[in-house]
Amino acid sequence: MGSDPHADGKGTNGILLPGTTIPGQHTREHPAENGVSPPHSFPGPTIDGRQTTTTLYEPAQLALSPIIPTLYRLINKAFKHSHNSIGIPFQGERLQTESEYLKQVGADPGTFVYITTWTDSGEPVATAGAHRYSGEEVMAAFEGGGERTGHLMRLVDGEVMRRVGEIGGERKVWMVITTVTEANGEFYRKRGYVEDYETVHGPGFMGTPKGFRVVHMSRVLCG
Template structure:
């Protein structure tokens, strides 16, 4: 359930959405004022998928909240999360990753600089894949499920991973349509996010007063170890923390492990 304010859809704080273990909560949810931007969405050609042309759109959270992509993104995120490979006995399809289109905006929050890539079939609003980048600053759930009233006592922050010289970002809400998987789409989206983070990192290397900004760029993510661990370790991510949820949690037959991972980004090939 959501309410609309100044043409921007935002979560209704009176509605207790249920969230999954490992979800990072922004310190505050997005509002129309937070989401204002003057930039236009950037669009460029993407890879061919299933013999069809695609295009990539780079959006701010403001633009995403107003875009026609939201229903399609809601569908592919839930479908990929519930029906993807390796989920039998671990995750029950009835547990949707997202309860509504607007939960996407809720989880992205209003941290300045948050961005989302949407890969879609050319000339349509049919999303094929997506990945977001947001500055890491939130708390993460450690419970089976949680409503807004229980957030404070059931969340934690990673410690010792973000020193003063580090600019830390989170890879969030990455998903690929089941019919487009095993074609390198996830890897492609991750590379786009990392390239954009490198570009921003270089642009902000020195502030207006000539003082140096953070010297290290780090990317973080959270996933189910039994399903995604190998994919991310092959791409340079290492484990930081993990929490095992015993059989029966959220209907799981075998139980599952929520693992928090991070990667220090190689800056030698920062784009100019």
């Protein structure tokens, strides 16, 4: 999950990026391509007086989207901000290439990604997604903008519930996250996540003067 409170309305490449819509309407990003249906867009929250649009992507739709270059930069900026906030020296970009982001999203069944953009420019300002837990490392990013990230987290929860409902039957669903305690722990606690366990990294780890903690958290979504 990532957001950039400083993203402006100019568009990084001077072009209108996807996800734009007229408030109150639901739109499609572009016609079907290579047999892939277009992603679903709808009005997002108004932030600082500006209208946003949120788009739901399946992995195949995301791979065809021209938004990837600016989203890639947003995620790297969010990780840099998060590291700086706890004193981790900047040691290179979180994502080295745009294709690395798509690789980390993957294409497992049930995977989806929400992206919120400024409606007037198409510039991405926040993203969040989910996939079935496999025990592997997954990417998450967060930079300020609680209204943006809270909105996307609610959408992610709702989409997970919708997909679980389509499967049918009674089941218990957990949402699990791993984050740096000092950077985002309180943010997730306020949203109902509880600590499962925490690892402590002392002063000097990764060049930090005080060290930091990595917390693994979960929340029962249903069942």
